[in-house]
Amino acid sequence: MIGFDAILMSFAAALHYESIAIILGGVLLGYIVGVIPGLNRAVAIAIAIPLTFYMSAYAAIAFLIGLSKGTAAGSAVSAILLNTPGEPSSAATCLDGYPMARSGRPRKALKVGLLASVIGDLLSTLLLIAVVIPFASVALKFGPYELAAILIFALVFIAGMAGGSFLKGLAAGGMGVILGTVGLDPETGAARLTFGYAELMEGVPILPLVIGTLALAEMFVQLDEYRRNKGASVIKLSKDKEDDLSYQEFKGTLPTIFKSTGIGAFVGALPGLGPSVGAFMAYGLAKRSAKDPDSFGKGNPNGIAAAEASDNAVIPASYIPLFGLGIPGSVSAALLVGAFMIHGIQVGPLMLRDHPEMLFTLFSGMIVASMLMLAVGWYGLRIFAKVTSVPPHIVIPVVIFLCLAGIQVQGYGTFGLVTVFAFALFGYFLKKFDYSFVTFLVAFIVTPMLEMNLRQSVILSGGDIAILLDRPIALAFVVFTVLMALHLGWSSYRQWLRKRLKAPSS
């Protein structure tokens, strides 16, 4: 169905110098964002979306994917040199990266991290391509019944898995759902929760919401933390010949890299777990299966390799449910859905069927991005090591400016600015009280789809629930959802019970 020619063509398109320049721009920017502690992937993508308005749809998405990949690789640099992860998901990299750098081998640590990142990313991208393509032939089997069932399942799963308590997860999801229902009712056209604002008739505009809750709120949190911890010391790179990675040493870490990539890809394919979980799981497994577990945490290159390979493998794998079914499984995937929508493309199974060239060019672009990551990281080592010391009092105002400028570019006017600040406050409190961010955002993005599919199902079936018997896929997911909710409810009830039983004895 998808010809060899088409694949070659897509590669040719991705290797065009313009595409390379755009992807390189994305990777480079991502790398810098990753290196700077406090600036994270979600912030970067949220701010970058308005920048992509003037690009073609393909260039925009390739740029954003390059950006997202670059952050994962770049965050290792500050984890190793500064003991502060550039992304939360690189926390596991600190464990061995920082001790190794302190013992006079910073360059070696950085190179192990980089190679592990690139290999993890590349293999996971190939896996994504291999898994998503077969979806095209069955895509149309997923009608409104199936999609409604899968979306509900995904929401409950994310609420349960995103960490913290199940109830808080559900609450965050509920807030997302409520905000997602703002706007005109798809069936009757009645205005819901718009309070007379025409701007809200098509729903809460996604960009102000995302920039507010993610980027601006994060800056508020950073400001808060900046007051408390000032001045961490940066390790400088030496010119020591000893401090370089030999081929033998690299070969020694390869088995760890492959195993960790597998873990990362698995975690990524499940919605809601995210790269932090993947990195720590891979690190734990590498430590447990090592011959010398005691050397972990003291500068073992395998520790860095495990954390970084898995961290990077999660990202491409998290696009499997995105491109296969149109369901975003992570914050960055949810943001990509928004970016696709802005560029007039509906992400999902039909994309593969009707615009395979677009998807293939995207996949080739992702592979190109992996390669560029290696080049950027390898030759930019010294420069990025310096970027770690950009002080927050420069970063924070610049980011706030970019946030507000991004909203103005979109043409929402004063309404947009007010919305951004309202959501920044909202996001700040979400973070402070530890409500799951992924659950909130994914619920917000998914709600209109869910509502539409659910209503379609009810109308098409004439309200007859027996339709599920004709639709085995939908039925299976309904059963999964019920089991999942029961299991999560039961285990959090037991936790609560245990806490209560312990309380009087202590």
Added chain:
Amino acid sequence: MKMKLLGTAILSSAVAFGMAGMAQADEFPTKPLTMVVGFGAGGSTDIQARVLANVLEEELGQPVNVVNQPGAGGGVALARLANNRDEGYTFVFGTSMTITFGPLSSETDYELDDFRYVSGVTLGQSAIVTGEDRPFGDSWEELVEYARENPGVSYATQTALDRMIIEYIARQEGLELRIVPTSGGAGMAPLILSGDVDFGYSGGTHSGYADTGEMPVLMSLAEDRLVAFPDAPTLQEAGYDINAAEIRVVMVPKDVPDAHVERLAEALEAATQDERFIEITEERILMPVTYIPEDEVTQTLRDQVEGYKALIEELGGLPDEE
């Protein structure tokens, strides 16, 4: 210090007078123009608008900036334009449905008479479509017959307007339909292609399937038969007295001076003959380019509003008022 201040004052007033003098010479336009698009960046209106802006820039000799003001199906942009006082330097490029049916189906701060319609530049190609291998084939008559015998045939709607039309038809023909809401062409296409829904409304998505034949057209909602599907009858030919033709128009507030409107119209007429505009519209968006002068397009829009009002009355109010 004082001298300096005085100097600045004289200089700036001189500049201000100079500008005013230029404007009075009435060589409209003397400064950059703004083309407002009531939809987000990247949609078909936006893609077309950006090319149109480039062409107009050459015709008018001033930069034309495209600004997106999305919301309410283009309604937000019109509400702002209604209050605009800059004499034609800001105009909206949008679709006729926003101004004809918008004020009828929801509460808006504007109505048809708040604007002047400089000209129409493109004809919409909306249609009632179906999928392959349906029991009623791809003929409208057979669909009506089939639906009469099988209550519960499903129809995918996208807009309040097509919903009203199908409800009118259902009443005329005595059909019992299941009307399913979908979001845009991308939401409708999988339902029609998979056969989950029997037939539906399509704004332009069907043009993309013209070559493969996967989405046959049952009936044209444009004034004439569709370019890519000449076999399907129009609404009137099928026996329904409705004009729902969508036209892409350029609108300005009603008090813009005649001279400015004329200058804009001239430039737009030239743009409809420009290769670049024709290519993006007819080959990428797949809609025919045509130039409709102010009188004609205004009359058409007025007739449409009257037609819709009559239709709403006949149906006993809008669906959401029931």
